[in-house]
Amino acid sequence: MKNGEAYYGRVFRRRRFWPQIFWLIVLSAGCAFSCIFNSTPLFIASILAAFLGLTESSRWSHKTNLLVCASAAVIGSVCGVFSWFDTASIFLLLVSVGGFMLYYRDTGKKFMDAVEKFSSEISKEKELAGLISSATEKIREMTAGDNVFITVADRAGAMYMPAREGRPGSSIPRNGGAAWKVFASGRPYFTQRVESAKDLPFYRDARSLMSAPLFAEGDKIGVLQIESRVADAFSEEDVQKLELIAFVLSHSIYPKLTAELREKEETKTGE
Structure with missing residues (x-):
C-alpha cells in the first residue's frame, strides 16, 4: 500500500x-x-x-x-x-x-476456502429474499452467532432491509447511524464499544459492531453489518475479512436486486 x-x-x-x-x-x-x-x-x-x-x-x-x-x-x-x-x-x-x-x-x-464455499452456496439462490436469508445464515455461522444485517439501496438512494424467510422487509430511516455513515462514505467501520446514540445499531443490545459497504458495477448497493452483544468482539483483521465477504456478497446480490427494482418500477408504471 x-x-x-x-x-x-x-x-x-x-x-x-x-x-x-x-x-x-x-x-x-x-x-x-x-x-x-x-x-x-x-x-x-x-x-x-x-x-x-x-x-x-x-x-x-x-x-x-x-x-x-x-x-x-x-x-x-x-x-x-x-x-x-x-x-x-x-x-x-x-x-x-x-x-x-x-x-x-x-x-x-481456511478463510479463503470458507469464502469460496459461501459464494458457491449463495449463488444457488434464485430470488433476492432467498439469497439474503442464505447469506445471513452463513455469515452468522462464521461469526459464532452474532447478529447479521444486510441492507440494500434503491435507485433513489434509500436503504431498506429486504424481506427474507420469516421476516418482512423494512425501510431504514436516515438517522446518521453506523450503517448510513458506511453507505455514504463507502468505507468500512468498526467499534469495539457501541455508543447507542451515535452508532444506532439495529440490534438493541449490541455492544460492538463492524460494517462494510456493498459495491457492484461501481455502484453502492447496500451495507453488510455484524453486531455482537459482547464488547471488544471485533478487530481490524475481522474488518478486512468482512470487506472480502461483502465483495463476494455484492456481486451475488446485484443482478437479483436490479431485477427486483426493475420489476417494481414496471409495476408502478403499469398502474
Whole structure:
C-alpha cells in the first residue's frame, strides 16, 4: 500500500536465488561474530533473523530453512562455543516461530476456502429474499452467532432491509447511524464499544459492531453489518475479512436486486 491506496505491485513475487545467499551470509557472519565475542544473544538473533529471511524470500521449503538454521545451532554447540542448552533454546524458538507462521498461513487458506464455499452456496439462490436469508445464515455461522444485517439501496438512494424467510422487509430511516455513515462514505467501520446514540445499531443490545459497504458495477448497493452483544468482539483483521465477504456478497446480490427494482418500477408504471 502506498499513500494509503492499494496498488498491484508485488502481489505475485518471484522467488530468486540471491536472497538465499544473502541470508546464509547473514547467518554465517552472525555466528562468527557471536563466537568471537562469546555472545549467545547475538548467536540466537542471527539464527532467528536468517530463518525469517529465508522463509520469506528464498526458494527453499519451510523444512529446509528450519534444518539449515538448526544445523548452525548444532555446529556451534559441537564446536564447544555454546552449550547444548543454548542449542535447545534456539531449536525451541525456531519451532515456535515456524509453527506460528504455518498457523497463520493455514488460517488464511481456511478463510479463503470458507469464502469460496459461501459464494458457491449463495449463488444457488434464485430470488433476492432467498439469497439474503442464505447469506445471513452463513455469515452468522462464521461469526459464532452474532447478529447479521444486510441492507440494500434503491435507485433513489434509500436503504431498506429486504424481506427474507420469516421476516418482512423494512425501510431504514436516515438517522446518521453506523450503517448510513458506511453507505455514504463507502468505507468500512468498526467499534469495539457501541455508543447507542451515535452508532444506532439495529440490534438493541449490541455492544460492538463492524460494517462494510456493498459495491457492484461501481455502484453502492447496500451495507453488510455484524453486531455482537459482547464488547471488544471485533478487530481490524475481522474488518478486512468482512470487506472480502461483502465483495463476494455484492456481486451475488446485484443482478437479483436490479431485477427486483426493475420489476417494481414496471409495476408502478403499469398502474
